[in-house]
Amino acid sequence: xxxxxxxxxxxxxxxxxxxxxxxxxxxQAQQLxxxxxxxxxxxxxxxxxxxxxxxxHLNEHNWQWSPETLSVNLPKPAWKxxxxxxxxxxxxHSEGALPQGIALLSVSEFMAQNPTFESxxxxxxxxxxxxxxxxxxxxxASDYAVLWVKKGIKIAEPLLHHYVVSGQQDTAVxxxxxxxxxxxxxxxxxxxxxxESSHAILSNYVQEIWVSKNAHLTLIKDQDLQQxxxxxxxxxxxxxENSLVDAFTFSINAAYLRNNLHFYxxxxxxxxxxxxxxxxxxxxxxxxxxxxxxxxxxxxSNELYKGVLMGNATGVFNGKIFVRPDAQKTNAFQSCKNxxxxxxxxxxxxxxxxxxxxxxxxxxxxxxGQLSDEALFYMRSRGISKATAQxxxxxxxxxxxxxxxxxxxxxAELSEKIVNKIQASLGxxxx
Numbered sequence: 001x002x003x004x005x006x007x008x009x010x011x012x013x014x015x016x017x018x019x020x021x022x023x024x025x026x027x028q029a030q031q032l033x034x035x036x037x038x039x040x041x042x043x044x045x046x047x048x049x050x051x052x053x054x055x056x057h058l059n060e061h062n063w064q065w066s067p068e069t070l071s072v073n074l075p076k077p078a079w080k081x082x083x084x085x086x087x088x089x090x091x092x093h094s095e096g097a098l099p100q101g102i103a104l105l106s107v108s109e110f111m112a113q114n115p116t117f118e119s120x121x122x123x124x125x126x127x128x129x130x131x132x133x134x135x136x137x138x139x140x141a142s143d144y145a146v147l148w149v150k151k152g153i154k155i156a157e158p159l160l161h162h163y164v165v166s167g168q169q170d171t172a173v174x175x176x177x178x179x180x181x182x183x184x185x186x187x188x189x190x191x192x193x194x195x196e197s198s199h200a201i202l203s204n205y206v207q208e209i210w211v212s213k214n215a216h217l218t219l220i221k222d223q224d225l226q227q228x229x230x231x232x233x234x235x236x237x238x239x240x241e242n243s244l245v246d247a248f249t250f251s252i253n254a255a256y257l258r259n260n261l262h263f264y265x266x267x268x269x270x271x272x273x274x275x276x277x278x279x280x281x282x283x284x285x286x287x288x289x290x291x292x293x294x295x296x297x298x299x300x301s302n303e304l305y306k307g308v309l310m311g312n313a314t315g316v317f318n319g320k321i322f323v324r325p326d327a328q329k330t331n332a333f334q335s336c337k338n339x340x341x342x343x344x345x346x347x348x349x350x351x352x353x354x355x356x357x358x359x360x361x362x363x364x365x366x367x368x369g370q371l372s373d374e375a376l377f378y379m380r381s382r383g384i385s386k387a388t389a390q391x392x393x394x395x396x397x398x399x400x401x402x403x404x405x406x407x408x409x410x411x412a413e414l415s416e417k418i419v420n421k422i423q424a425s426l427g428x429x430x431x
Contacts, residue, residue, distance in 0.1 A: 016059050023065050026139065033138035040132035049130040052316045052348045053258055053287040058230065061200055063172040065140065070166050072196065079409035081190075082157040085147070088164050090175040092145035101153035102187075107178060110146040121210075126236050126262060127291055133232050137174045137206045144176035149215075151182040158188040158220075158407065165195050165203045165229070172202040179207070181215040188218040190410060193233075195225040195254075203231040211243040213267065219247045220405070222414060225254040227283070234260045241267030241296075248405060250414050251278035251286045252421055262291040263301065265327070270299040277401040279418055280345075281425035282311030290319045292334075294327040303334040306401050308394055309345035310425040316348045321362060323355040330357065334364035339371060339397055341390075341426055391428040395419060 026034065042058045043050035067089035076084070084095040085104065094104050111118040128134055147159075165173045179189065195201060203225070211217050217237075225231055231254045237245055251257050257280075263272045278286040292301045301321070309315050317336045338347045349366040371393050379389035398418060405411040423429060 016061075016063065020063075020065065023140070027142070030139045030142065033135045034140075036135040037132050037139060040130075040135065043130065043132060047130045049289065049318070052314065053256070053285060055230070055256075058202060061170045061202075063202065064167060064169050065172055067165075067167060067171050067173045070164060072162070072164050074162050074164070074192075074194070077160065077409070077413075080157045081160045082155050084160045084162065086162040086164070087145075087175050087177060088162075089166060089173050090141060092177055099153075099155050101150040102155070102159075103148040103150070105146055105148065106143045107146050108143050110148060110178075110180070124238060124264070126264065127293070131234070131260065133204050134206060134234055137176055137204050137234070140174040141176040141206065144178065146178045146180060149179070149181045149185045149187055152184045153182075154186040155188070158190040158410065161189060161191040163191055163193045163205065165201050165225075166197045167199050167201055168197075170200040171197070172204065174204050176206040176208075179209040179217075181209070181211050181217055183212045184214045185212070186216040188220070188407065190220045191222065193221065193223045193225060193231065195229045197226065198228055201229050203229055205232065206234045207236070209235070209237045211237065211239045211245055213241045213243065215240075216244045217246070218406075219245065220410060221249045222252070222417075223250060223254065223257060224252040224417065225257070227253070227255050229254045230256040232258045232260070236262045236264070237272075238264045238266055239270045239272060242269040243267065244271045246273045247275065248401075249276040249288070250418065251276070251280070251288075252417055253284070254286075255283065256285050258287040258289070260289050263293065265292070265294045265296060265299045265301070268296050268298040270296070272299070272301040274301070274303040274305075275401050275404050276305040277398055277418065278305075278307045278315060279398070279421050279425075280307075280309055280313035280315055281421065282313065284311075285314040285316070287316035288318070289316075291322070292320070292332060293322045293324070294330045294332060295324045296326060297328045297330065299327065300331040301333070303336075304401060304404075305336040306398055307338040307347065308341055308398060308422060309338060309347055310341045310422070312342070312344040314346050314348075317366065318350045318352070319364065320352045321354070321364065323357050323360050323362065325356045328357050328359045330360040330362070332360070332362045336366040337397075338366070338368040339394065340368065341371070341394065341422075387428045390426070391423060394422055398422075
């Protein structure tokens with residue numbers, strides 16, 4: 001550990017050096033990962049991938065690296081769900097019994113029962129350029145949980161995941177979970193990301209998902225955290241032959257919210273649908289970095305992202321599509337549309353498309369603007385107040401993403417939250 005501390009003095013601020021000295025009992029692999037983090041440090045605006053979303057300010061905190069044990073009693077939803085799983089300050093457990101054919105166990109237990117898969121897993125090749133926080137998570141999130149969905153298991157009612165971070169002082173929380181869907185399985189994973197702290201919290205969350213042949217995953221993230229929270233979500237999804245993933249990310253509240261969403265298409269006849277909606281308000285930054293890596297032929301990806309930016313909010317969208325030489329017959333489409341609902345809001349977009357195959361259909365595009373003066377004039381000429389007209393136009397804009405959710409109760413719940421956020425941030429009401 002002393003060796004790492006010497007290197008820290010060169011790379012990171014003294015406060016961080018002092019706090020990280022308290023970390024002990026790391027395995028050789030964890031020390032290696034920590035060394036990678038130390039070499040890189042926290043991302044700054046000098047890094048191209050973090051140009052508009054620097055985390056240099058994290059150096060200024062004296063972090064508590066061992067989060068307190070957390071117990072929360074969150075309300076259960078009125079709609080039917082198959083199980084509740086909680087990840088509280090990095091510790092994952094189930095509330096009650098899980099459905100038959102689904103297991104929750106440690107990664108060491110899972111790999112011991114699946115030695116053939118362990119070698120496949122170690123050979124995976126995610127894109128980790130300029131991702132020092134993934135290294136930090138690898139160093140400190142040991143023997144994390146695995147949700148194992150067995151072959152042929154299909155659960156119609158959602159699995160509810162409560163992800164909660166908290167701390168009585170400035171705390172860095174490292175959380176990780178691995179979801180493994182065997183062949184022909186199907187689940188809905190609805191994740192509510194929450195916080196309970198007035199102190200600064202660095203929430204560094206890694207979720208890796210393996211979707212086997214003919215499996216279907218619906219992944220829904222409801223990100224609603226406090227203003228004291230810096231939340232970085234790394235979600236890496238590896239899809240095999242003829243699998244389907246419908247992903248939804250609803251970013252509602254946090255001071256800083258970064259989503260690194262990666263799809264690795266490792267088999268033919270794969271369909272990947274990425275949908276996102278972000279509504280940052282005053283003093284909030286929301287950043288989406290998506291990667292769709294088409295590695296095999298006859299696959300399809302569809303991205304639809306929309307944002308409403310209010311107050312002095314900052315938004316970032318960087319969407320990369322890679323079509324590798326073997327990925328012939330690929331269809332890949334990307335769309336990002338944003339409304340600046342304030343003169344003080346800013347949006348930074350960078351769609352990227354790199355193609356090494358010649359028989360593909362691909363497109364990408366982004367737009368950023370304000371509400372249509374023509375539409376506002378039309379509605380006001382028919383007796384509708386300006387505030388109501390603005391509200392209706394913004395709600396119509398975001399509804400396209402919300403309506404893609406098939407689960408009626410979850411759709412209604414998220415729609416209400418997003419409507420309330422927009423109205424509260426802009427002081428708008430329906431009248």
